[in-house]
Amino acid sequence: MLEVQALTIRAGRTTLVSDLSFDLADGRLTCLIGPSGCGKSSVVKWLAGVLAPELRAQGSAYIDGNLQTLPQRDIAYQPQQDTLFPWLTIVENACLGLEVRGHQKRAAREKVRSLFHDFGLNGHEDSFPDQLSGGMRQRAAFLRTIVQEARVLLLDEPFSALDAVTRLRMQDWLIDRLSDRPRSVLMVTHDLYEATQMADHVLVMAGNPGRICADIPITIPRADRNEATLANIRSSLKSMLLKDTP
Numbered sequence: 001m002l003e004v005q006a007l008t009i010r011a012g013r014t015t016l017v018s019d020l021s022f023d024l025a026d027g028r029l030t031c032l033i034g035p036s037g038c039g040k041s042s043v044v045k046w047l048a049g050v051l052a053p054e055l056r057a058q059g060s061a062y063i064d065g066n067l068q069t070l071p072q073r074d075i076a077y078q079p080q081q082d083t084l085f086p087w088l089t090i091v092e093n094a095c096l097g098l099e100v101r102g103h104q105k106r107a108a109r110e111k112v113r114s115l116f117h118d119f120g121l122n123g124h125e126d127s128f129p130d131q132l133s134g135g136m137r138q139r140a141a142f143l144r145t146i147v148q149e150a151r152v153l154l155l156d157e158p159f160s161a162l163d164a165v166t167r168l169r170m171q172d173w174l175i176d177r178l179s180d181r182p183r184s185v186l187m188v189t190h191d192l193y194e195a196t197q198m199a200d201h202v203l204v205m206a207g208n209p210g211r212i213c214a215d216i217p218i219t220i221p222r223a224d225r226n227e228a229t230l231a232n233i234r235s236s237l238k239s240m241l242l243k244d245t246p
Helices: 040-048 090-100 105-113 134-146 164-180 192-198 227-243
Strands: 002-011 014-024 029-033 055-063 075-078 152-156 184-188 201-206 211-217
Touching: 002 040, 014 040, 014 184, 014 211, 029 040, 029 192, 040 055, 040 075, 040 152, 040 184, 075 134, 090 105, 090 134, 134 152, 134 164, 164 192, 192 227, 201 227, 211 227
Parallel strands: 029 184, 029 201, 075 152, 152 184
Antiparallel strands: 002 014, 002 055, 201 211
């Protein structure tokens, strides 16, 4: 559904990502893994249209075969931290994406409030971010991202700031939400367990400059995934990553 072709990203004379191409299937979750510094976050930021101005990019993105310019891209982006504005309430934070897309404030709030129960935030509409737990803040950030109804979700290490137990709960919670409303998802992660437990595909990015070196489908049903069923896949992924890590 989404196709990236020949993406190259440079910082001055240094090439960060070289001639990178990949596809995202409709309604599937794809994890992008790779060592630090190989350009994963830069790829996601380029797709989201928020690449740092000092970086130069060449490449094309297509949705359903149609070339996408940055303002047209039907994409919602969640960075590594929840990036909730501390001076806004949770409902105000969750509405921001809709308002940026042109929704009237009242309509945006009505739409967001209707989802607070499903996102485990009922009763906290008028709370401020510092009054919520880490997991609840993350759910609020997901709500802000998902409510935009974009066909493609970009998640850059969305669980990295959470403790281990909350992280596992949030992984299951996100899969449930995506089952209710399927989207094409590209999620950056360093965690092999997370990638193989959640993804339909795993893209392995490595090298300097970064390139896609493997596209591995995971066909095992999520309900049947455990250490035994995923051992060979995780072993292969680990070997690929160690091969390209100093």
